[in-house]
Amino acid sequence: MFLTPPTRRTRRLTTLVVAAGATAALLAGCADSGGSTSGGDSATAFSLLTPAENKVIASELTTLSTGQCSAENTALPLDSQTVAQADVVQKITLLASQDALPVQFVAGTAQVKPDGDLGKNGLLLDYEKTLTDLGVWDDILPAAVSTIKSVYGGMVSLPYQYNIEGIFYNKQLFAANGIQEPKTWDELVAALTTLKAAGVVPLTEAGNQGWPITRLIGNYIFRDLGPDAMKAIKDGSAKLTDPEYVKAAQAIADLGAAGLFGEGITSRDTDTANAQFLSGQAAATYNGSWFLANLNDPAQNKIGAENVGFMPFPNDAGGKGDSSQWPANAGAAMATSQKLYGPKVGDWLSCIATNYGSAVMKDQGVISGFKLNTPVEDVPPLTGELQGIVNDATQTVLWFEALMDAKTTKDAQTNVALLISGSMSAQDYMALLQSDLDQAK
Numbered sequence: 001m002f003l004t005p006p007t008r009r010t011r012r013l014t015t016l017v018v019a020a021g022a023t024a025a026l027l028a029g030c031a032d033s034g035g036s037t038s039g040g041d042s043a044t045a046f047s048l049l050t051p052a053e054n055k056v057i058a059s060e061l062t063t064l065s066t067g068q069c070s071a072e073n074t075a076l077p078l079d080s081q082t083v084a085q086a087d088v089v090q091k092i093t094l095l096a097s098q099d100a101l102p103v104q105f106v107a108g109t110a111q112v113k114p115d116g117d118l119g120k121n122g123l124l125l126d127y128e129k130t131l132t133d134l135g136v137w138d139d140i141l142p143a144a145v146s147t148i149k150s151v152y153g154g155m156v157s158l159p160y161q162y163n164i165e166g167i168f169y170n171k172q173l174f175a176a177n178g179i180q181e182p183k184t185w186d187e188l189v190a191a192l193t194t195l196k197a198a199g200v201v202p203l204t205e206a207g208n209q210g211w212p213i214t215r216l217i218g219n220y221i222f223r224d225l226g227p228d229a230m231k232a233i234k235d236g237s238a239k240l241t242d243p244e245y246v247k248a249a250q251a252i253a254d255l256g257a258a259g260l261f262g263e264g265i266t267s268r269d270t271d272t273a274n275a276q277f278l279s280g281q282a283a284a285t286y287n288g289s290w291f292l293a294n295l296n297d298p299a300q301n302k303i304g305a306e307n308v309g310f311m312p313f314p315n316d317a318g319g320k321g322d323s324s325q326w327p328a329n330a331g332a333a334m335a336t337s338q339k340l341y342g343p344k345v346g347d348w349l350s351c352i353a354t355n356y357g358s359a360v361m362k363d364q365g366v367i368s369g370f371k372l373n374t375p376v377e378d379v380p381p382l383t384g385e386l387q388g389i390v391n392d393a394t395q396t397v398l399w400f401e402a403l404m405d406a407k408t409t410k411d412a413q414t415n416v417a418l419l420i421s422g423s424m425s426a427q428d429y430m431a432l433l434q435s436d437l438d439q440a441k
Contacts, residue, residue, distance in 0.1 A: 041076070041342030041343060041344045041345070042339070042340055042342065043076060043103050043340040043342065043344065043345055044076075045076060045077050045078070045079040045103070046072075046073070046076045046077065046078045046079065046103050046104070046344075046345065046348050047079045047081070047102035047103045047104070048061060048078060048079065048080045048081065048102060048103065048104050048105070049081050049082070049083055049091075049102045049104070049105040049106055050080070050081075050082055050083075050105075050106055050334075051082065051083065051084070051085045051088065051106050051332055052082040052083060052084050052085070053084070053085050054085075054161070054331070054332070056160070056161070056360065056364055056366055057160045057161070057334070058080045058082065059363075059364070060160075060356065060359055060360045060363060060364065061078060061080065061352070061356075062078065062080060063359065063363060064351065064352070064355055064356070064359055065077075065078040067359075068351060068354075068355040068359070069348065069351040069352070069355065071347075072344070072347045072348045072351050075344050075347065076344040076345065076347070076348060079102075081102070083106065085106075085332070088106050088107065088108055088332070089107075089108040089110075089111060092105060092106075092107045092108065092111060092118070093111075093117065096117065096118060096121075096123060101123065101337045101339075101340070102337065102340075103336060103337055103340045103345055103348075104334060104335070104336045104337070105334070105335060105336075105337070106332050106333065106334055106335075107332075107333045107334075107335050108333070109151065109152065109332075109333060111333075112124060112152050112156045112157065112333045112335055113152055113153045113154075114153045114154060118335065119153075119154070119156065122338060123337065123338060123339065124156045124335050124336070124337075124338055125156075125335070125336040125337065125338045125341050126154065126155060126156070126338075127140075127155040127156065127157070127158060127336070127349075128145075128154075128155035130336075130341070130346070130349065131349065131350075131353060134346055134349060134350045134353075135350075136349070136350050136353040136354060138371070139353040139354055139357070139370055139371045139373065140158075140159065140353065140369060140370065140371070141159070141162075141369050141370065141371055141390060141391060141393075142393070142394045143162075143164075143326070143328060143369065143390055143393035143394065143395075143396050144159035144162050144328075144330060144368075144369025144370075144390075145369075146328075146393075146394070146395050146396045147159075147162070147328045147329065147330050147369075147396045147398070148330050148369075150396070150397075150398055150402075151329070151330065151398060151402060152333060156333065156335050157330060157333040157334050157335060158334050158336075158352070158369075159330045159331075159368055159369025159370060160331065160334055160356065160360075160368055160369075161330060161331030161332070161366075161368065162289075162328070162329075162330050162331070162367055162368050162369035162390060163288040163289045163290055163328060163329050163330075163331070163367070164288065164289050164326045164327065164328045164367075164386060164389060164390055164393070164396075165215065165286065165287065165288040165289070165313075165326070165327040165328065165329075165399075166286070166287075166310055166311055166312050166313060166326065166327070167188075167203075167284050167285070167286050167287075167310070167311050167312075167313065168277065168284065168285050168286075168287055168291060168295070168308055168309070168310055169181075169283060169284040169285075169308070169309045169310075169311060170277070170280060170282075170283050170284065170303060170307060170308065170309075171307045171308065171309045172280075172303070172307050173195065173198075173200060173280070173283040174191070174283065174309070176198075177191075177194050177195060177198050178194075179191045179194060179195070181309065181311050182311070182314050183314055183315060183323075184314050184315050184316070184317050185220070185223070185251070185314050185315070185316045185317070186317065187314065188314050189254075189255070189258075189260075192255070192258075192260040192283075192284070193258065193260065195283045195284075196258075196259060196260060200280075200281060200282060200283050201261070201262035201276055201281055201282035201283065202260045202261070202262065202282070202283055202284065203255070203260055203261055203262075203282070203283070203284050203285065203286070204261070204262060204268070204273045204276040204277055204281075204282035204284070204285050205261060205265065205268070205273055205285065205286060206268055206269055206270040206272070206273045207261065207264075207265040207266045207267065207268045207273075207417060207420070208266065208267050208268060208269050208417070209269070209270060209413070210412070210413025210414060210416050210417065211399075211401075211413050212273075212286060212287075213252065213416045213417075213419075213420060214399070214400045214401060214412050214413055214416050215286060215327070215399055215400060216252045216255075216286060216313075217248050217249055217252050217400050217416070218230065218248075218327070218397075218398075218399050218400025218401075219313040219327055219397075220247075220248040220251050220252065220313075220316065221245060221248045221400070222313075222321045222325065222327075222397045223313060223314070223315055223316040223319045223321040223322070223323070224244065224247070224248060224316040224319040224320070224321065225244055225245075225319070225320055225321065226319075226320035226321045227321055227325050227395065227397045229245075229321075230398065230400070230402065230403055231403065233245075233403070233437070234403040236441075239434050240430040240431075240433050240434040240437070241427070241430050241431050241434050245430055246426050246427050246430050247426075249419060249426035249429050249430050250426035252419070252420065253419050253420055253422070253425075253426050253429075255420065256419070256420030256421060256422065257420075257422055261420065262276075262282065265420060265421075266417040266420065266421055273285060274291070274294055274300070275300075278294060278295070278300050278301045278302055278303060279302045279303070280302065280303045286313070288329070289367050289386050289390075292365070292367070292380070292382065292383050292386065293365070295308055295380075295382060296365065296380050296382075296383065305380055305381070305382055306381070308382055310382060310385060310386060312324070312326060313327065321397070324393070324395070325395050325396060325397050326389065326393050326396050326397070327396065327397050327398070327399060328393075328396035328397070328398075329398070329399065329402075330369060336349070352370075353370060354373055355373065355374070356368060356370045357369075357370030357371050357372045357373065358372045358373055358374040358375075358376050359374075361376045361379065361383075361387065362374075362376045362377075365379075365380070365383060367383070367386060367387050367390060369390070371391075372387070372391075400412065401413070404433075404436075404437065405436070405437070405440040407436050407439075407440065408433055408436035408437055408440065411432055411433060411436055412433055415429060415432060416429070
């Protein structure tokens with residue numbers, strides 16, 4: 001199998017703690033309103049700072065620097081450094097205070113939002129305007145744009161990482177039990193009930209991580225109330241204690257009460273959940289496209305990649321959302337310094353936008369939010385299917401905690417085990433989170 005683009009075009013294509021009170025003033029002193037309109041090149045290298053835990057971005061840009069982007073690299077050499085993900089916010093705050101941000105860098109979500117230290121002080125390049133001026137804006141997929149703007153409040157990150165989420169299922173187990181791919185929530189519950197009776201784990205998740213279960217709550221909300229349902233919670237026009245939101249928590253609690261997650265769900269870790277599905281002990285798992293690495297590894301996947309299907313979180317009968325609104329995330333923010341932008345950086349951005357999508361798919365089998373401008377051969381069928389979904393999607397939804405503060409997020413993920421084990425009611429669970437949100441205002 002190969003993936004072919006809709007269009008092919010030719011284009012040219014660095015630990016100190018800064019006192020909180022001083023940070024804002026230091027950042028303000030770094031702002032450069034000239035930025036992308038200055039026309040100069042103050043950068044002497046295409047300096048890049050990426051998370052140490054994620055080697056994909058740096059590796060692929062290094063490959064491009066000796067291939068499709070070699071001319072750009074000659075003019076502005078790639079200089080790649082890493083930082084531990086846990087240290088990103090502190091590192092970027094320090095660099096900004098020293099007027100020493102790299103050309104392109106990972107940053108914390110709150111930092112790049114319009115009211116964040118980097119955003120409000122004009123330190124970030126607006127990718128939409130810049131890539132439009134460069135003639136390569138169309139190389140960013142609409143689904144990725146939708147997700148990035150929803151998460152960050154603007155186009156301040158490139159979609160080097162892009163994941164859609166849904167339900168992976170065992171085609172053989174479904175067929176053996178007469179189950180067609182569920183289209184509605186009621187059909188899904190009925191299918192899981194049938195699978196439990198057949199002696200398999202119906203839906204395996206890493207319950208001890210919390211987030212795989214809260215993902216289900218969020219998706220139920222989006223299907224029932226529409227894609228802006230959690231924005232209404234954020235702006236205060238709705239509360240998690242409203243009956244329609246409690247209904248979503250109750251629906252997921254009911255799965256736990258019915259045993260549809262299997263035994264030991266609250267202590268199950270990621271490796272165990274993955275192994276259950278990949279060995280055929282479990283019929284389905286809610287997961288993201290990052291799971292393709294496991295699925296495409298024969299040493300892990302004992303049921304065979306050809307026997308794995310992928311479906312969206314189903315619709316809720318009469319709901320305002322629909323299954324074409326895929327849950328998605330775009331990884332950590334990858335921003336570009338507005339101050340260091342100039343023609344040579346622009347050439348690098350053009351080359352990245354034009355070539356990264358196909359290159360990272362070909363070299364590493366990774367889905368991104370860039371268009372595939374060069375055909376990629378020998379793509380595993382399921383990977384191709386998910387890339388096709390990303391290509392075609394126009395609207396995405398976020399995850400349950402995406403717009404929440406850190407404390408509310410922690411309480412959501414920690415207490416969801418109590419919800420699905422019956423130790424906390426849906427009303428009490430949502431009331432706890434709403435109380436957190438109220439206190440955070």
